Amino acid sequence: MNRIEKLMYRSLDARLTEEESKTLKRALQESPQLQSRLDEITALREAAKSDGHEFSPWFDAKVMHTIKELQQNGIKAFPFQAYRTATIVGFAAIAAMLVIALIFNGSLSINSITGLDSINSENLTAFLAFDF
Amino acid sequence: MGVQLELSDIQLIEKVQEGDLSAFEIIMSRHKPKVAAVIMGMLGDADATEDVGQEVFIRFFRTIDKFKGDSELSTYLIRIAINLSINEINKRKRRHYVSFDDLYSSDSSDPHDRENSPDNRDLREILDRAIQTLDSKYRKVIVLRLVNGYSTKETAEILDLPLGTVLSRLARGQKKLQEILKPFYNNEATHLNTL
Numbered sequence: 001m002n003r004i005e006k007l008m009y010r011s012l013d014a015r016l017t018e019e020e021s022k023t024l025k026r027a028l029q030e031s032p033q034l035q036s037r038l039d040e041i042t043a044l045r046e047a048a049k050s051d052g053h054e055f056s057p058w059f060d061a062k063v064m065h066t067i068k069e070l071q072q073n074g075i076k077a078f079p080f081q082a083y084r085t086a087t088i089v090g091f092a093a094i095a096a097m098l099v100i101a102l103i104f105n106g107s108l109s110i111n112s113i114t115g116l117d118s119i120n121s122e123n124l125t126a127f128l129a130f131d132f
Numbered sequence: 133m134g135v136q137l138e139l140s141d142i143q144l145i146e147k148v149q150e151g152d153l154s155a156f157e158i159i160m161s162r163h164k165p166k167v168a169a170v171i172m173g174m175l176g177d178a179d180a181t182e183d184v185g186q187e188v189f190i191r192f193f194r195t196i197d198k199f200k201g202d203s204e205l206s207t208y209l210i211r212i213a214i215n216l217s218i219n220e221i222n223k224r225k226r227r228h229y230v231s232f233d234d235l236y237s238s239d240s241s242d243p244h245d246r247e248n249s250p251d252n253r254d255l256r257e258i259l260d261r262a263i264q265t266l267d268s269k270y271r272k273v274i275v276l277r278l279v280n281g282y283s284t285k286e287t288a289e290i291l292d293l294p295l296g297t298v299l300s301r302l303a304r305g306q307k308k309l310q311e312i313l314k315p316f317y318n319n320e321a322t323h324l325n326t327l
Contacts, residue, residue: 001307009303013277013284041306044313047255048263048278053172055164055185060157063189067153070194 008038012045141205148196160189163206166280167213173275174217176260184220188213203289210276210290218268255316262312270305273298278306 001009007016007024016024028035101113137158139147147155167188171181191212192199199208263274276287277298288298 001303005307006300006303009306010299012306013299013302037310040310044259044306044309045278047259048274049281050169050173050279052165053168053178053181055168055182059164059182059185060160063160063186064153064157066186066190067156067193070190 004034008034009041012041142201145196145199145205148193156189156193159205163209164189166206167209169280170210170213170275171217173263173279174214174271175220176264180220184213184216187216191216207286207290211292214272214276214291218272221268221271258313258316259309262309265312266305266308270301270308273301274305274309277302 004024004027007020007027010016011021011024028038097113098108102108105113139155139158141159141162144155144159148159164185167185168181171184171188172178175181175184188209192209199205263271263279266274272291273287276282276290277284282290284295284298284302287293288295291298293301
């Protein structure tokens with residue numbers, strides 16, 4: 001884009017200096033082609049003007065419905081969001097316990113997880129009296 | 133309605149933050165015409181405009197605490213509208229590519245169908261479609277300045293660009309539009325001048 005073209009386009013959106021205006025005017029007088037392009041772009045700008053656009057009549061209702069849903073879901077999600085770290089750490093600890101129980105006892109029964117299978121009713125008294 | 137219509141945007145936002153959804157409805161009815169016009173200019177498709185428009189207000193509701201009032205609410209909403217429109221444009225680009233030639237391709241299989249020939253197409257429709265083919269950086273300024281009639285200063289503020297950049301993008305965008313519309317100008321000069 002040459003300097004005159006730039007001036008031509010800029011004249012439509014910004015104020016030119018006196019010197020720039022004179023230069024452009026002279027160029028337009030000397031070049032009917034340039035004048036024709038200016039006329040084209042002026043007409044194009046007129047045609048481009050929007051008549052406006054409206055959303056459908058149920059637009060507001062749809063947005064408000066979604067927002068109300070969001071609010072409800074937000075309240076439900078809140079406890080998990082607030083205690084997310086604690087929840088994740090808790091689940092990780094439980095998973096680690098299960099893996100350790102599986103490795104050392106070869107089973108995921110309640111007894112093996114809690115260590116109760118090493119205690120039986122016969123030595124419970126001794127366990128409670130001496131080992132505990 | 134629990135909220136007065138005369139309240140400023142900032143006052144309405146405070147009401148929304150206190151849980152008054154009727155205040156949000158007022159904000160929406162106040163600003164939706166501008167939002168609709170900008171999205172329609174960017175996308176040229178009423179269905180997509182409706183979807184993106186909903187997303188604009190839902191996005192605003194979700195992030196309402198981030199609005200600090202540094203700019204006008206309308207400017208803020210139009211920024212969201214422009215960004216979401218560009219997301220939509222990018223999604224479309226991934227799905228299919230529209231070339232300049234498609235602008236003048238007839239829907240009719242009959243090449244002699246004069247009703248569908250470019251000569252008889254409405255300039256406005258052609259122009260809308262030509263704008264859709266522009267790169268998004270040009271499209272944004274063309275839509276705001278030429279289609280929606282914002283001043284160059286407002287356009288610069290909405291897009292957070294220097295005024296000089298807006299002016300140069302306007303010039304390049306208009307030049308591209310002229311090139312795209314050249315075949316139409318050749319045949320429809322009279323029609324163009326009557327609009």
